[in-house]
Amino acid sequence: MITGKQPPVTEEVRELARSLWNYHRLGHSVQKSDAILVLGSHDPRVAERGAALWLDRKAPLLIFSGGLGNFTAGVWEEPEAVLFGRIARRMGVPEDAMLLESRSTNSGENIRFTRDLLRDKGLDPESFTIVQKPYMERRAYATFKKNWPEKAVQVTSPQISFEQYPTESISMEVIIQSMVGDLQRIREYPKKGFQIHQDIPKPVWVAFERLVALGFDQHLIR
Template identity: 85%
Template sequence: MLPDKQPPVTKEARELAKRLWEYHQLRHSIQKSDAILVLGSHDPRVAERGAALWLEEMAPLLIFSGGLGNFTAGVWEDPEAVIFGRIAREMGVPDEAMLLESRSTNSGENIRFTQELLKSKGLDPRSFIIVQKPYMERRAYATFKKNWSDKSVLVTSPRISFENYPSESISLEIIIQSMVGDLQRIREYPKKGFQIHQDIPEEVWRAFERLVALGFDQHLIS
């Protein structure tokens, strides 16, 4: 969980953040696939997007992956996957169409533990739709392709604009902190073998550096 004290979101900071927001999204055209994999987070709208895709018959299997991570440990009592599964059930997805993986605490574990779960069930989907927050689409894609390169994958997120995404529980300050931290990870994690390489345009990296200078540095790798 990020500290309560946050730097002010000035007009400059908002414009810089919008640049990162645009970069983090991949805007894939979603097609029918073998499975929908919803990566856990502190945003229930991600679960709603995954459930809606299942209800639209975009895939026969809906998987929720997530234990308790940075933003939910000590805040939520149940694992992210359990809460997300509950949301999907309330939206009309039957239990037999869902699998829950509730141990993972980061993106790499989301993929690895889901692989283990599917193997234990004798399932081997060839194509996936990944669902994550809008500002984590690119990182989710890069992590999936590093850990599961032989599978086909498309990425999507709740269809909400940058201006409308902040909510009562997810402030714009927290969104900016997350985007800054994830951009650094997109650059650094391929060197550690965690993700595939993704090009970062110069103007996006300059926006990152300026946001760090403005104080949006609380989600950076230590």
């Protein structure tokens, strides 16, 4: 959880953060798949993006995966998947088109627990569209490919720019803290067997180091 006084978001910080934002986003063009898998998040716009894709007939099955994680435990009173499912129903997605996985607490569990749920239901989709926040696209992709390498996957997110992404509950400071921590995880988690390896361009890592030096270190692995 990211709390307390945050470093100022100067123009230098914004430029450094844009470098991380652009790296984290994959820019996949969304094609039809067998299932849309919306990963748990503290951002309801992720659920809206997943539901909109289903309504646009991008897949016949919509899955929400998420219990209470790093940003929602102690804040939300119900699992992320439950809240996201309610958003989708309000948007017009019928109950029989959705599956909810509400035990997972991190990205790896999102994938593994969803795989187990589908197996229990006798379902075996061959291709997935993953939906996550823009600045978690790359990490979501790397986690999926590590845990379910035989499946085809594409990743998307709410179609909102870096400048317009902050809300009253998700500040620019929190976004930057999250991006810094996730970039460190992209580098370190393959060593732990959590993700596939992905190259990090030197300018992106230099931007990461400068942001850490400026105080954006609350989401780092300790």
